[in-house]
Amino acid sequence: MRLLVVEDETRLALALQRGLQAEGFAVDVAGTGPAGLEMARHGGYDAMILDVMLPGLSGYRIVRQLRTEEHWLPVLMLSAKDGEYDQADGLDCGADDYLTKPFSYVVLLARMRALLRRGAPQRPAVLTAGDLSLDPAGRRVSRAGVEVSLTAREYALLEYLMRHAGEVVSKTELLDHVWDAGMDTAPNVVEVYVGYLRRKIGRELLETVRGAGYRLAG
Ligand code: CA
Numbered sequence: 001m002r003l004l005v006v007e008d009e010t011r012l013a014l015a016l017q018r019g020l021q022a023e024g025f026a027v028d029v030a031g032t033g034p035a036g037l038e039m040a041r042h043g044g045y046d047a048m049i050l051d052v053m054l055p056g057l058s059g060y061r062i063v064r065q066l067r068t069e070e071h072w073l074p075v076l077m078l079s080a081k082d083g084e085y086d087q088a089d090g091l092d093c094g095a096d097d098y099l100t101k102p103f104s105y106v107v108l109l110a111r112m113r114a115l116l117r118r119g120a121p122q123r124p125a126v127l128t129a130g131d132l133s134l135d136p137a138g139r140r141v142s143r144a145g146v147e148v149s150l151t152a153r154e155y156a157l158l159e160y161l162m163r164h165a166g167e168v169v170s171k172t173e174l175l176d177h178v179w180d181a182g183m184d185t186a187p188n189v190v191e192v193y194v195g196y197l198r199r200k201i202g203r204e205l206l207e208t209v210r211g212a213g214y215r216l217a218g
């Protein structure tokens with residue numbers, strides 16, 4: 001899952017980025033309103049964490065603009081204000097959830113996971129493909145009822161593949177959604193992790209489609 005953090009307080013932005021990366025998310029950061037809007041429009045993100053007070057363009061205006069343009073990525077707004085009126089403003093302008101600073105990182109993570117689940121209502125809370133099942137809330141994976149232990153990166157890779165089970169997913173798409181932009185990744189990093197994953201979930205479930213990418217059995 002690829003997240004966008006739009007926050008002009010550099011220390012908070014970097015702390016969020018590091019924390020979310022440790023959970024296996026790919027995370028990009030924008031430090032101004034206009035940069036955030038541009039990245040949200042074109043970056044193919046699964047969700048966005050958006051500060052309200054930003055240089056150049058407020059979080060309210062960004063989310064309203066995105067909704068006007070029919071971009072529906074889930075938005076979690078952050079603000080130092082704490083009046084009910086502000087919260088109503090945030091939700092009215094099209095944000096999906098709202099947190100007041102200072103917030104607990106654990107709460108932020110729980111809200112973000114809930115947003116990612118709700119973000120596309122056709123997605124079930126627990127993902128399944130054949131006898132494989134993945135519970136995003138508990139970050140648990142099992143095959144035929146037997147728990148499979150994965151690293152954060154293997155988990156992120158499998159989650160993306162399961163959300164696209166039965167479809168061919170290209171290496172570029174996997175790099176975009178599972179690894180961070182600008183991260184110094186070896187060209188064969190996807191193949192290496194696909195190899196790790198196959199050993200853990202079963203080789204036959206994850207097929208290589210020559211010249212196109214990979215397909216997880218649906
Ligand atoms: Ca701010």
